[in-house]
Amino acid sequence: MLNELLLDMYDFTCWGRELILEQAAKLTPEQFVQETRFPIKSVRATLAHTLSAESGYYARCVGQPHSGLPETDFSDVASLQARWQVEQEKMRAYLAQVSEAELNEAVTYSTPQGEITRTRILLIKQLFFHSMQHRAELAQMLTEFGYSPGNIDYTLFAMHKQA
Known part of the structure; x- marks a missing residue:
C-alpha cells in the first residue's frame, strides 16, 4: 500500500x-x-534546479554520490525531458520495491554546509514538495510569458488518471 x-x-x-x-x-x-522576478531567475534555471534536486534525492536514497547537474548542461526543453526520462525510470523502480523499513532508515550525505542525516522517507517527501514548489513558480513564469499550463492540482491529475 505504501509503495x-x-x-x-x-x-x-x-x-x-x-x-x-x-x-x-x-x-x-x-x-x-x-x-x-522569481528566486531561481529563469525557466531553464528553475527546471534544471528541480531536475538536479530530484536526481540528488534519488542518489541519496540509494547511497550514490551526487554532484549536481549544471544548468548549462540543458540547452533546451528536449534535453531536460531526455534526462528526466532516465531519472523517472530509476525513481519509479525504486519506489515500487523499497520497503517501509528501508524508508525509515537514515542516510547521511555531504553538502557544502556539511554532513546531513535524514530518513529516506523524508527525502522522498522533500522531492515531492520541493518539485511542487518549483512547478508553481514555473506555472506563474510561463503564465506571465503567455503560456499557462492550466490547472496543475492533484484533483485534476486524479480525474485524468481515472479517464
Missing part, C-alpha cells in the same frame, strides 16, 4: 512536470533563459 501511495505521488509529480514542460517548449530561446 502504491508513493508511486501515485510520484506520478502526480511527473504529470505536473509534463504540463509545465509542454508549455516551456513553446518559449523562444530568449524567453527560456530570460531572467524573471
Whole structure:
C-alpha cells in the first residue's frame, strides 16, 4: 500500500512536470533563459534546479554520490525531458520495491554546509514538495510569458488518471 501511495505521488509529480514542460517548449530561446522576478531567475534555471534536486534525492536514497547537474548542461526543453526520462525510470523502480523499513532508515550525505542525516522517507517527501514548489513558480513564469499550463492540482491529475 505504501509503495502504491508513493508511486501515485510520484506520478502526480511527473504529470505536473509534463504540463509545465509542454508549455516551456513553446518559449523562444530568449524567453527560456530570460531572467524573471522569481528566486531561481529563469525557466531553464528553475527546471534544471528541480531536475538536479530530484536526481540528488534519488542518489541519496540509494547511497550514490551526487554532484549536481549544471544548468548549462540543458540547452533546451528536449534535453531536460531526455534526462528526466532516465531519472523517472530509476525513481519509479525504486519506489515500487523499497520497503517501509528501508524508508525509515537514515542516510547521511555531504553538502557544502556539511554532513546531513535524514530518513529516506523524508527525502522522498522533500522531492515531492520541493518539485511542487518549483512547478508553481514555473506555472506563474510561463503564465506571465503567455503560456499557462492550466490547472496543475492533484484533483485534476486524479480525474485524468481515472479517464
